[in-house]
Amino acid sequence: MDTSGLRLEHRYDVELVAVTKRYGGTVAVDGISLRIPRATYCCLLGPSGCGKTSTLRMIAGHEVVSEGDVLIHDTNVTDLPPVRRGTAMMFQSYALFPHLTCLDNVAFSLKARGVPKPERHRRARDYLARVHLQDYAERLPGQLSGGQQQRVALARALITEPRILLLDEPLSALDPFLRGQVREELKRLQRELGITFIHVTHSQDEAMALADMMVIMEAGRIRQAGPPREVFERPADAFVARFIGGHNILRDDTGMVAVRADRCRLGMAAGAPHIRGRVAAVEYQGSSVRVALAVDDGPALSVVMPDDRFFAGPVQPGEEAALSWSAQDAHAIPERA
Amino acid sequence: MIAIGARGRDPRERRPWTFYALAVLMGTFLLFLYGPMFVIYLLSFQGPNGGVTFPMVGFSTVWFEDIVKPGQMANIPVSFGRSILLASIVSLITVLVSVAAGLGFRRRFRGSGILFYLAVASLVMPSLLVGFGIGLGFQLFGWQPDLLSSALAAQLTWTLPFGLFAMFAVFNRFNRSYEEAATDLGANAWQRLRWVTLPILLPGILGVAMGAFTLSYDEYARTTLVAGNRNTLPLEIYALISSSTSPTLFAIGTLTTTVSFVVIGITLALVLRMQRRRALARTG
Numbered sequence: 001m002d003t004s005g006l007r008l009e010h011r012y013d014v015e016l017v018a019v020t021k022r023y024g025g026t027v028a029v030d031g032i033s034l035r036i037p038r039a040t041y042c043c044l045l046g047p048s049g050c051g052k053t054s055t056l057r058m059i060a061g062h063e064v065v066s067e068g069d070v071l072i073h074d075t076n077v078t079d080l081p082p083v084r085r086g087t088a089m090m091f092q093s094y095a096l097f098p099h100l101t102c103l104d105n106v107a108f109s110l111k112a113r114g115v116p117k118p119e120r121h122r123r124a125r126d127y128l129a130r131v132h133l134q135d136y137a138e139r140l141p142g143q144l145s146g147g148q149q150q151r152v153a154l155a156r157a158l159i160t161e162p163r164i165l166l167l168d169e170p171l172s173a174l175d176p177f178l179r180g181q182v183r184e185e186l187k188r189l190q191r192e193l194g195i196t197f198i199h200v201t202h203s204q205d206e207a208m209a210l211a212d213m214m215v216i217m218e219a220g221r222i223r224q225a226g227p228p229r230e231v232f233e234r235p236a237d238a239f240v241a242r243f244i245g246g247h248n249i250l251r252d253d254t255g256m257v258a259v260r261a262d263r264c265r266l267g268m269a270a271g272a273p274h275i276r277g278r279v280a281a282v283e284y285q286g287s288s289v290r291v292a293l294a295v296d297d298g299p300a301l302s303v304v305m306p307d308d309r310f311f312a313g314p315v316q317p318g319e320e321a322a323l324s325w326s327a328q329d330a331h332a333i334p335e336r337a
Numbered sequence: 338m339i340a341i342g343a344r345g346r347d348p349r350e351r352r353p354w355t356f357y358a359l360a361v362l363m364g365t366f367l368l369f370l371y372g373p374m375f376v377i378y379l380l381s382f383q384g385p386n387g388g389v390t391f392p393m394v395g396f397s398t399v400w401f402e403d404i405v406k407p408g409q410m411a412n413i414p415v416s417f418g419r420s421i422l423l424a425s426i427v428s429l430i431t432v433l434v435s436v437a438a439g440l441g442f443r444r445r446f447r448g449s450g451i452l453f454y455l456a457v458a459s460l461v462m463p464s465l466l467v468g469f470g471i472g473l474g475f476q477l478f479g480w481q482p483d484l485l486s487s488a489l490a491a492q493l494t495w496t497l498p499f500g501l502f503a504m505f506a507v508f509n510r511f512n513r514s515y516e517e518a519a520t521d522l523g524a525n526a527w528q529r530l531r532w533v534t535l536p537i538l539l540p541g542i543l544g545v546a547m548g549a550f551t552l553s554y555d556e557y558a559r560t561t562l563v564a565g566n567r568n569t570l571p572l573e574i575y576a577l578i579s580s581s582t583s584p585t586l587f588a589i590g591t592l593t594t595t596v597s598f599v600v601i602g603i604t605l606a607l608v609l610r611m612q613r614r615r616a617l618a619r620t621g
Contacts, residue, residue: 062517083523095518099536099611109522111532160522 010074013038013196014059014164019068021054021220028054030220031068036198036213041190043207044200046217047243052200053168055217059198060089060166073163088162092169094153096141102128103137106156127155147178158193165190167199171206183209204244208232216240232260237333248301249333250275250325257330262304264325266291266315274324277301279315291315293323374594381587389582400588412573413589419484420570421596424553426485427492431549432542435500439508440534453501460498464558467494472562487563492556496549503548507541540608547604551597 021029044052057063061082110120131151224236235241241258277295289310384395
């Protein structure tokens with residue numbers, strides 16, 4: 001707890017050093033190391049069971065670290081309780097206390113610290129106003145919509161003035177329209193507060209849209225960590241390429257390569273590598289069209305092209321087709337991930 | 338789709354004959370369940386010259402007045418008071434123990450399975466034998482059986498396992514992330530219990546309290562051998578049945594049932610009010 005006085009500039013907001021989590025005999029998180037620079041929007045991304053939520057919960061202090069260390073602002077917090085880490089967590093189902101009004105929910109942490117009622121209610125009202133819910137102070141969580149509940153949960157977390165905000169699938173309970181809106185709000189908030197957000201999600205769209213740093217996990221290990229653009233343009237392995245989508249895993253004379261589906265073309269071109277197959281499906285997506293290609297004893301491939309190019313020479317499911325790409329778009333990936 | 342209003346069913350959607358057969362079965366069951374009780378309620382308003390069977394000879398409340406008049410019924414109001422006192426104590430202890438046990442059993446500990454079965458086994462023990470055993474034990478140690486010692490213990494062997502079962506069901510539906518959120522917001526263990534866990538579980542806890550109260554209030558088999566000199570209401574009524582036959586017995590039955598229903602009604606109203614206030618956190 002170094003909240004006063006001269007503070008040395010820390011290098012990383014969060015640092016994980018060979019962190020492992022075991023539940024009985026199963027390993028949920030397998031010796032991961034990660035450095036999250038200051039004021040970063042970091043997304044932990046991966047399929048369910050990949051260890052992303054366990055990692056988040058270990059940073060929060062809700063899960064005991066089996067091995068390794070967790071550092072926050074250069075301080076080792078591995079054995080500290082959640083309240084002394086300077087983290088705040090927003091739970092997946094929000095976990096708003098159903099018997100307390102929104103005001104009392106937001107004021108809860110101040111009450112636990114013994115702040116007198118008028119003072120804590122005044123501050124809770126400030127935070128409710130920040131999320132535009134000042135008129136809902138006396139309502140119970142059950143009387144609010146999902147989006148409103150999410151904002152109360154956010155206010156309740158932020159009133160603790162956390163150094164790190166941890167979000168466990170914060171958008172999964174919202175409908176798609178609201179999701180986009182809240183996504184923008186989260187990003188704006190993070191930029192305004194200038195603190196690190198760690199956001200667990202299984203949606204690559206969400207991670208791409210939000211993250212400064214994207215951490216892709218699988219089977220308890222980190223497959224790749226970096227800015228979304230770097231991950232998308234240079235996926236570290238076939239798993240990452242498949243998981244973030246929009247890539248074809250192909251083979252040329254150099255070995256295995258990943259090629260973005262929007263860089264692939266239908267038909268053959270002179271001197272360009274290609275693969276033959278059959279059109280399996282055509283998906284109209286508005287500004288683009290996705291053509292799925294089935295290849296004998298190969299993985300499913302797809303070509304994404306602008307709508308005008310597709311309609312200039314449309315294909316039908318069942319037709320024979322070839323997929324070609326240019327060597328400069330091919331990104332080599334290791335043979336066996 | 339054709340809108341089928343609240344007014345009725347689509348005539349094309351016919352119910353199968355089994356629906357009517359099962360409805361008759363259910364109706365008969367309800368008649369057997371509540372019929373005898375209604376007969377007793379009705380007969381308790383028998384006229385002053387009427388007997389314990391039909392026909393009703395007029396309509397009066399003299400049998401209710403009989404209960405509070407000094408005379409052979411003198412013990413009824415006193416034993417009613419004892420039963421209420423005992424049931425309150427039983428209910429309180431049951432709630433305290435079963436809430437604590439429910440909290441403890443959430444964490445799997447060594448021997449928790451065996452402990453659970455041991456606690457629950459007394460539900461299947463023959464009730465009369467439990468009372469007999471406790472009475473025997475008291476005699477062995479030379480203790481005097483009494484309402485608030487041996488009778489209390491005998492009733493707890495019945496209400497505690499029940500309370501434990503009910504609390505397990507309550508805790509099963511409890512989402513632990515409420516507690517994690519409280520910890521995350523800096524609450525210590527005591528604050529978390531007082532401000533979050535207990536208030537959220539309160540409807541379930543009230544249910545256990547009510548259940549234990551009514552179980553104790555009409556307990557007979559376990560209590561009869563260990564009540565000592567001070568009879569509870571069910572014991573007093575049983576004694577009366579063998580010594581007198583008048584509609585007063587029915588009046589007592591009507592009154593005690595009313596008490597049970599009032600207790601249940603108040604608890605249900607409280608729980609419903611709480612639940613309505615909270616609505617459902619997931620909706621909306």
